[in-house]
Amino acid sequence: MKVIVNKLLFRFPTNMATTETTQKLFQQFEPELLKKIQQVGLVRKFKTDEYLMQTGQQIRSAVLVLDGVVKVFREDDEGNEVFMYNLHPGEACAISMTCAARQLSSQIMAKALVDTEVLVIPVELMDEWALKYRSWYQFVLETYRARFEELLDTLDHIAFRNLDERLLWYLKQHQKSLKSNFIKTSFTDIALELNSSREVISRLMKKLAEKGHVKLHKNEVEILHLKM
Amino acid sequence: MKVIVNKLLFRFPTNMATTETTQKLFQQFEPELLKKIQQVGLVRKFKTDEYLMQTGQQIRSAVLVLDGVVKVFREDDEGNEVFMYNLHPGEACAISMTCAARQLSSQIMAKALVDTEVLVIPVELMDEWALKYRSWYQFVLETYRARFEELLDTLDHIAFRNLDERLLWYLKQHQKSLKSNFIKTSFTDIALELNSSREVISRLMKKLAEKGHVKLHKNEVEILHLKM
DNA sequence: TCCCCCATGTGATGCTTATCACGCCAGAAG
DNA sequence: CTTCTGGCGTGATAAGCATCACATGGGGGA
CATH class of the missing domain: 1.10.10.10 (Winged helix-like DNA-binding domain superfamily/Winged helix DNA-binding domain)
Structure with missing residues (x-):
């Protein structure tokens, strides 16, 4: 696992408050999984209006929101912006998950709407956990379902x-x-x-x-x- | 597993041609998984314009398309129709997968555009396989990713x-x-x-x-x- | 202080699309 | 043959929105 070190990136246990937050946000995970998350997850902070992700960037990790709000949207060739959904604490970006899983670059932008804290899970573990922990697999599926619904909601509004x-x-x-x-x-x-x-x-x-x-x-x- | 018996529903092995089709369409699955699919999968046929699924219906199985085309769309309260995507042989509906997994009813309609043949996988097995077979888990993820992209494409067109x-x-x-x-x-x-x-x-x-x-x-x- | 930039307010104009009001035609049914 | 029905063509009209042109007003910097 490549570890990018900067002042905004911490090994999870460095922040006790965050550990508690995580336990509250992700109660559905098995204790063992939760512990692993805390061992390998990286906490990363973004200031308001900072980009978490930009078009064309390779995604190498899943992103779970711990605090703040992340706006996820797309920009087409002509600079048109398509709002997709906002992510709140306890939620994850579906796109980032599969792009991560398949090592694809995405057409997605993600931006912090307020000061935001996210938990970064390396892609290799995502896959491993999916086969090992039922709760993680369910979480990934539920993430997809929820984002899918939100996207449909957005579609409804734009269309009608x-x-x-x-x-x-x-x-x-x-x-x-x-x-x-x-x-x-x-x-x-x-x-x-x-x-x-x-x-x-x-x-x-x-x-x-x-x-x-x-x-x-x-x-x-x-x-x-x-x-x- | 509840087996609905009608002339449109067969145990998989009853149709040798279909078995071959499946092997061709789903090469990515491990042989063991493929065998299981052939043991427990049910083949169901729909005529042109028949509905595979209607709003409010409980979904209890994943649907893989073997032959034909399935149009998946949504209808809102006012009867407005939102096209989502078409499914072709080798593809599956993302929505049906999570709704199945979470035993939710969906807001989705699916209709055969031509005479169509699908493979029905009971929901219990979906989950079991995801934890057991990497290729199945990858298939589910890829299904999501692909449907998601298609939905975004639709969104782009409607918006711009x-x-x-x-x-x-x-x-x-x-x-x-x-x-x-x-x-x-x-x-x-x-x-x-x-x-x-x-x-x-x-x-x-x-x-x-x-x-x-x-x-x-x-x-x-x-x-x-x-x-x- | 003066100037400029940025956010906003507002009228005029035109494009895209929805809707209404018809008329036309062909095939099915009586 | 007549009638009916369902699909199609077409003009008139209007709503919704984009775009252009220009004005106003406040805050910050030289």
């Missing part, structure tokens, strides 16, 4: 909802993921994520404000009630 | 392509899946799949015909060249 509903959905997701009613993302960036344009978002925000769903502050949107 | 390009894409998929240059699907049904309307498809088809990509016959579209 108008921009105003999608904007509401976006706001709701931020509220849930970041556990905050204040969104500091610029309209330009929101437009990018929804594949729209700044002007349109501006107009729609105004409508939402008129309806009392949000309140617009300087460089910030406050979510009031998102009836849904 | 105009209807004319999506129609071309649709035609190309049919050509590939059904290995035929003739499409008998009515414009109304194509419109349903692309979440558009008959009139629009009609106009776009005319454009494609003018450009020489297709030729319109009575109740049938002939694909000429789909430059892409």
Whole structure:
């Protein structure tokens, strides 16, 4: 196993609080597996807006989120962005798992939405564990199922909802993921994520404000009630 | 294992040709696993347009396609249809696998596009094999990865392509899946799949015909060249 | 202080697509 | 033959959204 050493990378046991967090987040694992995870897992920290992964990068490990939020999305040739899903503590990225398993590079980007802590599991162990621990196999499957469902949800919205509903959905997701009613993302960036344009978002925000769903502050949107 | 007996359901070895097909399609499996598949797998046949699976149905088995084409899609509350992907011989449905594994009902519909033959593996064995045979575990993972990629591809098209390009894409998929240059699907049904309307498809088809990509016959579209 | 940049607000305009309203034709059924 | 039905063609109209053009206003740096 190649160990990249920098100040953001630790052997798991170096952080006692994290060990406890892991035990809480991954209760479903057999004690033996949990112990192994703690022995070989590497904790890696990312600051807000840092990239965990970028297009074309080879993936050599599975990533489990311990703390924070990771936005997973794709970018096509023309720079269009496709939001896929956000990952929260206790969750893992499905794509990273198979790409890791098959040593493929991916077309995926992953970015920390807030300061984030993840647990990195080398690819060789992933496979080994899948054959050895039922709970790990189940976890991998469940990860797939959940991401798949989320992707389908995203698909539904893009296919059938108008921009105003999608904007509401976006706001709701931020509220849930970041556990905050204040969104500091610029309209330009929101437009990018929804594949729209700044002007349109501006107009729609105004409508939402008129309806009392949000309140617009300087460089910030406050979510009031998102009836849904 | 509960065995449903009808004329469309056979113990695997009853059909020697199918046994050979399976060996060809699933070369990656260890001989021992292949043998087991042939012992316990059930062959089930579906006629064109028959449903393999409908919304809300409990899934109790994994489905591997032996012959034909299976269209997998979702329908939302308002009757909107979301195309997900087509399954071809040697492929399996990812959704059915985890839903089976977790005994969940799904929101998925699956329909035979032509006369189709599938192999049904009871859910208990799926899990057992995953822990026992590396090749089966890899197959499950690869199935997920592939379906995931296809879903992303669909997402890209819906999000960024105009209807004319999506129609071309649709035609190309049919050509590939059904290995035929003739499409008998009515414009109304194509419109349903692309979440558009008959009139629009009609106009776009005319454009494609003018450009020489297709030729319109009575109740049938002939694909000429789909430059892409 | 002045200037510039960045985020935002807003009107005008045009493209893509949905929808409505018809008309046409062919094959099936009476 | 007549009627009915289902698939298709086509114009008119409008909604949703992108894009362009330009304005405003605040904060930071020279």
